Amino acid sequence: MPTTFYIKTYGCQMNERDSEALACLLEMHGYVETHEESTADVLIFNTCSVRDQAERKVIGKVGIMKKLKRERPALVIGVIGCMAQRLGEELLKELPHLDFVAGTDQLQNIPAILDECIAKKTRKCAIEMGPGVFRELDGHRPGRLIAEVSVMRGCDQFCTYCVVPYCRGREKSRPISAIVDEVKMLADTGTKEILLLGQNITAYGVSEARAQGIYTPEFSAFADLLEALQEVDGIERIRFTSPHVRFMNARFVEAVASLPKVCKSFHVPVQSGSDRILKLMHRNYTAAEYLDRISAIKAKVPQATFSTDIIVGFCSETQEEFEMTHQVMREVGYDMAYIFRYSQREGTMASKTLPDDIPEEVKHERNQILLAELNSHVAAANAALVGATMPVLVEGPSARGPKRWYGRTDTNKMLLFDHTEDIHIGDIRNFTITRATENALYGK
């Protein structure tokens, strides 16, 4: 009987992608994936450390598995990802029924770790981070219309509130040729849209260029990558997340504006509209510089849409400073925003040096104000689209029933429509928008 495995993924798209690549790797080593958590021979938890709550969830979940392990002593349980990297041996101590912990740079070693745990019945902690160039796992589930592709790992920004540089390590970028080969392989199996992933994606290639002494403010290996991917036959759309304003130079703006396959919706985290708070966060830009980059894109692509990440109630944020964030929201007119109430993360610079001194009710109130601003903007922006015709990539039946299908516009808006037999998954078709709400467009 083959050994079966089950992977439970927490957190971001990067983790989802790592889980997919790991599943393909384990299958290559003879393991068989199952979707039955309760009967799997190997249980792997791919974890997130961004919020304290995410880590507590995993501890609770793995804790419950103790009973299962008692009933089936041969069961192997592992924790991988950011939390594994951050806590390492501590996790093995806290959870005595846990068999292995593998950090974020250890994905390709997991089959060997598993073999060892199974054969020798040992417990293992592997959290070393490899220096320099790394080999990304490029396995994908075949036939996915939209596929994620990791182009770099880690982050060198060290924003004071963020654990990513400690969990994912320093920035390392894959060569363009390896990414293009992976994307060609995806196109050959039916992928039409790719989502490029990197914690600080506009810094793609920067640390390598710095090491070679060729980095200049005009440098943008990410623009070079987009140009190379534009040429891949079969790929119709390219999206990416997340850029950092510091590296969104003129070369980058020109590339995203002029390359037809690059979708004209951009997720650009702002975090705050106050220069003092941005400095405390160590974001390395001012609100004016942020708005300047958005305006540069809008000038070349008037139909572009924007989304963002915002933290409200960061250490010492005054009402006036919060209003500055509100003002940036009004100026940009975001179509989507992840608005977080600040919470301290152990190990970050902010947790060591800046008191978390904004009362919860104030954070909550600020959060609600920005959500209301977002919703009213989106409702108005969507209503203004009624009557327009837009190309939509058809993704398939929606949760609202088999006859109601959905797709996405280039600007990343969901469009619902009544399915007819001549429309197929993967088609890019023009739809006229007949109705709009703040959540979706309706078209025919």
Ligand code: SF4
């Ligand atoms: S740029 Fe993003 S990933 Fe990097 S430290 Fe800042 S918030 Fe974290």
